[in-house]
Amino acid sequence: MRFARFFCSRFSPFKMAKYNLVFVLGPPGSGKGTQCSKIVENFGYVHLSAGDLLRAERNNPGSQYGEMIEDYIKNGLIVPVEITCKLLERAMKDSGKMSFLIDGFPRNEDNLQGWNKQCGEKVNLHFVLFFDCSLETCTERILARGAAGSGRVDDNKESLKKRFDTYMNSTMPIISHYESLGLVRKLDASRSPDEIFKDVKELFSKIN
């Protein structure tokens, strides 16, 4: 019986299993990556950071998008969704898994529309985890990360100002959109990683 249910949910042409998803948003430096690592350790999700996937694509010598991605990232701008969505979809497929944390996406209206069009039907979005943190605190964290040798072309004052502008003007409206759908779980991300994770844990324990 269990096998039959598994077989039908996986392979039946009539009922395709959907990916389980949590979007993770918050300003640069709010701790998205840090908390995602803890969620992976404790709850077995696959962590897909849109920024990490774009940086890997930029470093791929065979990519036709390398220079373009570098330009967008340095200027704190959001890469067109066709590229990001393709990278996310490929990573989801290649993982062979069904539950994902999608970190740093969707970050603007183009991301949201493109995702809904291309992947909306294939996923079950549990909620949007929103790490709320003042830009002052985020600035301190990002500049410390740059000084400690992150090697990122955008962990500097000039790029960071542009990233914050993009966050305020383009990402906040996406968070408001999900808020109006009752899907946002907002946490105070100015606390220590362990304190934040206590709340994160509670949210993930309630899934399923």
Ligand SMILES: Nc1ncnc2c1ncn2[C@@H]1O[C@H](COP(=O)(O)OP(=O)(O)O)[C@@H](O)[C@H]1O
């Ligand atoms: N709660 C926290 N308190 C202090 N520093 C943090 C916290 N969470 C993350 N950091 C540090 O701040 C920097 C940015 O964290 P990161 O997880 O990469 O954030 P994001 O992915 O949102 O940019 C990293 O150097 C990280 O070690």
Ligand SMILES: Nc1ccn([C@H]2C[C@H](O)[C@@H](COP(=O)(O)OP(=O)(O)O)O2)c(=O)n1
């Ligand atoms: N959906 C996304 C996510 C990131 N990017 C680009 C533009 C962002 O400024 C950079 C870095 O994103 P990343 O999520 O790694 O940065 P933070 O974790 O917020 O510090 O990547 C994008 O174009 N589209």
Ligand SMILES: [Mg+2]
């Ligand atoms: Mg990150």
